[in-house]
Amino acid sequence: MTLIRLEHVTKVYHTGEVPVTALRGITLEIGKQAFVSFIGPSGSGKTTLLNLMGVLDKPTEGNLLINGVNISSLGRAEAATFRANTLGFVFQNFNLIPVLTVYENVEYPLLLVKHVPAEERRRRILTLLEKVGMVDQKDKYPNRISGGQKQRVAVARALVTNPQVVLADEPTANLDHATAFKVIGIMHEMQKEFGTTFIFSTHDAKIVGEAEILYTLEDGVLVNQETKNRN
Ligand SMILES: Nc1ncnc2c1ncn2[C@@H]1O[C@H](COP(=O)(O)OP(=O)(O)O)[C@@H](O)[C@H]1O
Ligand SMILES: [Mg+2]
Numbered sequence: 001m002t003l004i005r006l007e008h009v010t011k012v013y014h015t016g017e018v019p020v021t022a023l024r025g026i027t028l029e030i031g032k033q034a035f036v037s038f039i040g041p042s043g044s045g046k047t048t049l050l051n052l053m054g055v056l057d058k059p060t061e062g063n064l065l066i067n068g069v070n071i072s073s074l075g076r077a078e079a080a081t082f083r084a085n086t087l088g089f090v091f092q093n094f095n096l097i098p099v100l101t102v103y104e105n106v107e108y109p110l111l112l113v114k115h116v117p118a119e120e121r122r123r124r125i126l127t128l129l130e131k132v133g134m135v136d137q138k139d140k141y142p143n144r145i146s147g148g149q150k151q152r153v154a155v156a157r158a159l160v161t162n163p164q165v166v167l168a169d170e171p172t173a174n175l176d177h178a179t180a181f182k183v184i185g186i187m188h189e190m191q192k193e194f195g196t197t198f199i200f201s202t203h204d205a206k207i208v209g210e211a212e213i214l215y216t217l218e219d220g221v222l223v224n225q226e227t228k229n230r231n
Contacts, residue, residue, distance in 0.1 A: 037211030
């Protein structure tokens with residue numbers, strides 16, 4: 001079953017004096033419960049692509065459909081609701097909220113999804129903090145924890161709503177080997193248990209092998225697709 005479909009997607013940034021073409025005609029399909037990785041050198045378009053699939057930005061040309069919905073047709077409020085209910089994010093720079101504790105940061109997305117009762121919220125937050133090894137740090141503020149710890153909190157936060165799709169931009173970049181594998185392990189568990197689709201970008205040679213489908217980007221062009229047989 002197709003979850004995400006890109007048809008000739010192009011992205012041009014007009015932020016500076018000269019327009020920058022970050023993606024050049026990307027066509028691909030990602031199925032449900034997939035474990036997908038995008039690799040490529042810095043500047044090849046990985047973050048841009050994740051932002052589009054995360055409905056944080058829109059293609060300049062071409063179509064991007066998620067569950068058959070063309071994201072270009074969504075207004076701001078609709079896009080926000082769609083994100084809150086369907087997607088989880090692990091951003092490259094974590095984006096933890098500095099005035100909230102570790103616990104409250106993980107709770108935050110659950111408060112945007114209105115139907116989760118308090119007891120269930122608490123259970124989910126503590127379970128995930130336990131899984132990423134951060135439960136004993138739960139009352140600390142982000143400026144009191146290390147980069148690797150922030151990364152783990154960001155992962156717990158992305159998973160707490162049980163999203164259909166988790167988008168992670170270099171999710172293991174700040175982690176040591178053991179923690180990186182633990183984080184990927186949690187992702188694989190969620191994939192099996194809840195059918196979550198994971199899409200991540202990485203530079204990290206040690207986790208590239210964990211992906212089931214590997215896309216390579218070069219200068220905004222999809223240059224290679226590799227499907228691996230796990231199990
Ligand atoms: N907001 C932006 N404004 C202008 N150019 C951008 C912006 N974001 C990214 N770019 C440019 O788009 C290209 C792709 O960037 P990016 O998607 O961040 O690649 P990657 O994540 O693979 O390093 C680069 O040339 C980058 O400089
Ligand atoms: Mg990037």
